[in-house]
Amino acid sequence: MLKRFRENKSFQGTILATPTLIFMVGLLIIPLLLTMVISFGTRSADGNVIYGFSLHNYARMFGISNECPNGQSTCFDPLYVQILWRSLSLAFNTTVLVILLAYPLSYFVARSHPKRRNTFLFMVLVPLWTNFVIRVYAWMMLLRTQGVINGVIGWMAGLFGLHFVPFEMLYTPGAVLVGMVYEFLPFMILPIYTSLEKIETALYEAAADLGANPFRTFLKVTLPLSMPGVVAGTILVFIPVMGTFIVSDLLGGKQVVLVGNLIQRQFLDARDPTFGSAASLILMVMTLIVTYFYTRKFGFGEEIISV
């Protein structure tokens, strides 16, 4: 028996992977399947789940409503489609802004003296590991009507004797965008840095020797070789932005409702877990589709674990 065990490599591998498999099946695969089963069910009067097979939650999500203003049986209600679209465009805008902010910094660090690189990276990691909720709070303090930003501008206006009406910044879509960019910026810096750091300086020298100016060198050498980092960073930013609900909750108030807020409210306030499950699965499918096409076009490497 023991001898058979020692010789059976396949059996040994299975044994080593079993605890992981139990957790992954029990707390990931089964929960996802259960979410799917529930999304086909209906809500009972007391907020429980009645199992069944009905697509009405999905229909509702895509705008087919049964509560029509002028007595029709079905009509189009764009509410949830708008929420989906808002989440997608916010995730897209955040990702683009984050790339624009992260790239120069990553480039700076990758081209700095090797001895200093770790210090610069360390300076990126400190804000990252300062708690997520605390970082949103910091922006609440900055953006409030009586907050720090308005305070500083008002003080400067006062120096010139100008009258200043504070900006309304908190609870706007802009506040949510700034908060998202702030939260996820480090997730873009680290993978871009990892791919830039791998580029050998000889390549830059070769490009310069062959007569390329710095701009052309950047376009033809640096940018293409750093694409794996940008792709990995995009996945690490786009996916969480699609699902985050704290940033929009605390910085957007009731003005900015994202898919994450919709799902959270179905489970905690409005109490329709079946509709929340459908929304959650649609969110998952949307991110998987985007990730699939994006990585199929560009591919991503080990940069994904640089964080």
Add this chain to the structure above:
Amino acid sequence: MNPYRRSPFIRLSTILVYAFLYAPILVLIIFAFNSSRTNILFGGFITHFGPIKMVGSTVVQSPCGPFHWFCELAKNRDVMGATRNTLTVAIISTISSTIIGTLAALAMQRYNFKLKTFTQISLYIPIVIPEIVMGIGILVLFSQLFTFLNGFLGITGDARLAMGLPTVIVSHIAFSIPFVTLVVQARLQGFDKSIEEAAMDLGANELTTFWRVTFPTILPGILSGGLLAFTLSLDDFVITFFTTGPGATTLPIYVYGLLRRIITPQVNALSTVWVLIVFVIMLLLQRSQKKTN
């Protein structure tokens, strides 16, 4: 050509982005020393030591002086309870997920077995789906399971199964395993197998080879995987939010609950302590990594 040449544009934007990263944290820390209890405007520091004295909503004197809000924090039972819960969850889930994840990494890197592809795919899923989807899934699982078990076994009253620290811990283990496995796998990929063969040639059996050669070599990978699991657990909001129950509040959940109602300098004091602890842990980690390299 100087390989370290960076244009003024790159320098300037780097400085601005670093300022963007640090300005909010700096403001957070300064306001932890605010004498104004409402914490809307900065009312200056608390300069006098002595029994607490208030003028309106301004604290003018405190036994702790400028550190008034830190002392209040230390007296806050909710914060202390949440801290205890956070650490309990983080420590148990880190130890478990590091062991489980390392075993899986060894399996994935060294062995071929039937469920290998399935395991690898399932390990990638938490990375490519939003955290809320996994959180909702676990919430649905536990709530349906507990409802069923309570009904089936006829459990009533306080004995009923409900969400709490155990569900939080189990969920944290689940979401940490993939990250530990990936980090340890990356370490194993760079492993030179000939040193194991050398040990075997010199007469060591498989177990001795593992403990004396393989394990010490991959230990830095295991430790950084464990540290990642620890920080992920400390930082986690979403999964905890959906799997927690009465009496199992962690710090991020506690802070979130506060922010929706009131804002006091106590939250800033808590944030400042958090930033300092994270800073020290990371500094120590960076030092130890330098040594191993």
